[in-house]
Amino acid sequence: MTSPSIQTRRAAAIEIVALTLVVSAIGWLTRDGAWSPAMSAVLLYAPLLILSWRGRPSTRYGYALSLWRRGLPPLLMSIAGLLVPLVAIVMGWRLAHGGGQALWPGQVTLTVAVWQAVLVVIPEEMFFRGYVQARLGDAAFGPNARIVATAALFTASHLVVESGWMRLLVFVPGLVTSWLRERSGGLLAPAGFHWLSNLTAAGLHL
Numbered sequence: 001m002t003s004p005s006i007q008t009r010r011a012a013a014i015e016i017v018a019l020t021l022v023v024s025a026i027g028w029l030t031r032d033g034a035w036s037p038a039m040s041a042v043l044l045y046a047p048l049l050i051l052s053w054r055g056r057p058s059t060r061y062g063y064a065l066s067l068w069r070r071g072l073p074p075l076l077m078s079i080a081g082l083l084v085p086l087v088a089i090v091m092g093w094r095l096a097h098g099g100g101q102a103l104w105p106g107q108v109t110l111t112v113a114v115w116q117a118v119l120v121v122i123p124e125e126m127f128f129r130g131y132v133q134a135r136l137g138d139a140a141f142g143p144n145a146r147i148v149a150t151a152a153l154f155t156a157s158h159l160v161v162e163s164g165w166m167r168l169l170v171f172v173p174g175l176v177t178s179w180l181r182e183r184s185g186g187l188l189a190p191a192g193f194h195w196l197s198n199l200t201a202a203g204l205h206l
Contacts, residue, residue: 012138019046020153023127024160043123047131061130067186074180075189082176083193083200090204107202116198125191128154128174129181147178154178173197 023042030039051058058064094102128150136146151174158170177190184190200206 009139012135015050016132016135016139016153019127020132020157022046024157027157027161030161037119040119040123043127047127050131061134062181062185062187063126063130064186067184068188071180071184071186071188071190071192074183075192078176078180078189078193079196083196087200087204090206101205103203104205105203107205108199112202113195113199117195120198121191121195124154125177125187125194128157129177129190130187133178133181143182147175147182150178150181151175 023039023046026039026042047061048063050056051061051063059067091102132153133146133150136149141149151171154174154177155168155171159167173194177194180189180193181187
């Protein structure tokens with residue numbers, strides 16, 4: 001595969017910066033409602049409109065359903081290796097130290113699960129792990145650099161909506177989901193991990 005030309009790299013970098021700034025601005029304007037439907041619509045449709053306008057293949061951005069099956073093994077591996085131990089550690093620590101209720105299952109309702117999937121996880125993953133991560137490749141970022149840069153932009157967008165050092169922790173699952181995107185080539189694994197992580201955080205009241 002030939003390396004992207006200077007013009008291609010420049011165009012990709014400008015596109016990434018411009019759209020990320022737009023997303024951040026909308027996130028700041030809608031920060032009282034967190035990730036509002038308007039924000040979700042921008043995350044979803046801006047990349048799709050660009051791909052359609054420029055005639056780019058959806059498979060390159062992980063959007064094709066044919067790629068989803070490849071994401072199941074790494075998704076299960078990440079659940080077993082990260083989420084399950086996290087739940088066990090947090091619940092064990094709380095129970096051992098008398099920290100009150102170890103689990104808040106009432107926080108994870110069907111409404112919350114659907115809302116997280118439709119208005120948070122799918123739009124964010126299509127934008128950051130789908131569009132941004134692929135375009136970073138067009139800007140001549142290698143796999144590891146793409147993972148770190150995508151996670152950093154993902155974290156920055158959350159800091160715009162709600163500042164605070166706790167928001168910096170978003171960088172860690174951002175790294176995991178970006179790695180899952182590189183590993184699987186599609187969005188099932190990162191979206192599944194993102195969704196389950198958000199539900200786990202709600203259930204543990206983190």
